[in-house]
Amino acid sequence: MSKLTQQQCIILTGFTGILHGEFEWFYADLERRLGRDVQTSELGYPEFMAECKALYEQDFNDLMPD
Template sequence: MTKLTPQQCIILTGFTGILHGEFEWFHADLEKRLAREVQTSELGYPEFMDQCKALYEGDFSALMPD
């Protein structure tokens, strides 16, 4: 079995809302994608998490095998 890469963990976390890998990886990537600081409390808002899911949807789809 092949282990997930850090980037794959970030994508899975962003799309599913379930932490895969290190929180710091995801948090840094999310701030980069949003081009702003993200307070951890924001992650508790369903509306915000829906926005996050949309940010990662294309990358998540790209993980699927051909």
């Protein structure tokens, strides 16, 4: 079995809300996708996390094998 890549860890974190890999990887990618700075306290709001999940949904689906 091969290990997850950094990008795969970021996608899994964004979609599931469960940290995979380093927090800094996810945080930087999330800010890039949103186009703004993110306060860590925002991660505690269910509405914000639902928005994050939507940002990563297509990438998560693309991880599935054919």
